[in-house]
Amino acid sequence: MEAAAEPGNLAGVRHIILVLSGKGGVGKSTISTELALALRHAGKKVGILDVDLCGPSIPRMLGAQGRAVHQCDRGWAPVFLDREQSISLMSVGFLLEKPDEAVVWRGPKKNALIKQFVSDVAWGELDYLVVDTPPGTSDEHMATIEALRPYQPLGALVVTTPQAVSVGDVRRELTFCRKTGLRVMGIVENMSGFTCPHCAECTSVFSRGGGEELAQLAGVPFLGSVPLDPALMRTLEEGHHFIQEFPGSPAFAALTSIAQKILDATPACLP
């Protein structure tokens, strides 16, 4: 029988948001990172948990690749990304000895690590914990939701790109959310258009309209579209100045609006 949330490392985390997509490569990790930064910009203390065991991309995005992870008496200490300690990160990427080493694990072993990750990271006091997931609807996702269930996650942000091929997978992800009792806070459409730096023509590189149509079809809120910004992508790749450069990007306005909707949808905390 599921007990109420035991005091533990997640006791100080006020709200948990999962970032999901049935589809790979739509930008879950990028959106997770951008959302965390947008929430921090709004004055919140945020943590990011990267449970993509096969492809942990967030450490590099935030220039934290290779940072050592320490154990404290309560468990793993998350990596702080700023002096004010308003943004912290834990990823399996930190635990890999060699970054090119593939984590070739079958389901049960992944489940065990995720359970550990979720319960053994000493997050401290956080307003929001953003949980980045790998694509799909399988072991990792079930393990993550089961491990987080006692802490009553706020809900899931589901990411798609405009194309039908992405929407096709994301529809299944919405079913997964329904079946596992995870509230869908809304859909974010990423890679929505590219503005040519030479002539300013905006092209729908990955088709158009899918995100909004899906939101209507599924009866969930459409939180917004985020455009392709190669300059921002370059910064993410290089992993040095993303936190500083992000506010100057066209994607920032979109993410700020999405973050605001999440803040509005967050129930006021009981004292």
Next chain:
Amino acid sequence: MEEVPHDCPGADSAQAGRGASCQGCPNQRLCASGAGATPDPAIGEIKEKMKTVKHKILVLSGKGGVGKSTFSAHLAHGLAEDENTQIALLDIDICGPSIPKIMGLEGEQYVEDNLGVMSVGFLLSSPDDAVIWRGPKKNGMIKQFLRDVDWGEVDYLIVDTPPGTSDEHLSVVQYLAAAHIDGAVIITTPQEVSLQDVRKEINFCRKVKLPIIGVVENMSGFICPKCKKESQIFPPTTGGAELMCQDLEVPLLGRVPLDPLIGKNCDKGQSFFIDAPDSPATLAYRSIIQRIQEFCNLHQSKEENLISS
């Protein structure tokens, strides 16, 4: 839903059935009896089934969303343009089966007379159905696809895979172990975030002794339809696939630029080659497909020489 203990030592490990976590597992007695250590009979059965399949190609990438399914579909289309060649396309992405959509199929399994497709997507009654399966059940499905589908006489079997290095990848390599896979084509985009995962995939291939046909760099540059100038939407900040291939000594099969018509055609379930025969992307695809054919034929001649010598 089958429940596997969280710290299952593995059915084929020395600890199978004997570990502390095995207590209470429905398979405990089976594992303890050593049944897991014997090779799966399906491997032999699959080897027999695969005797009528000349070439087997896996399309892999550690990274999601780089264009594996798009590439697999167009590799199939390209090879099937020769009416005398029989092509089979198998989609083992159980959670996110994109191939039916990209091939324009809602349940029929033949795109052309000589191009057949199999995917879990065909087994789902609604586009909203989610396949929420754990590893062992996914593996079972893959085994069924390989063993129980009547493939017939096939020149090329193309296997499209999900992103990652997990159950599906281990299973397909394991089940096809005795049947000889020609090799893997690995798809990436130019960015480091993709290459990071692709290096892992290359290491995976080496670990399981899967030959690598080569790497394809997808979404490599974008030509603005208005001003025709090129931009890098996904910049190769660390040298792109070219440098990675040099470092890891694997062939770079080619680079495919971003053409918005590719996405549009995939959405409609049509071959992009028909809609845009002169696109630089079509030309790139054709050159890559040719190199893959050359690799497979070279392999075949080597095998034949070995047998006849």
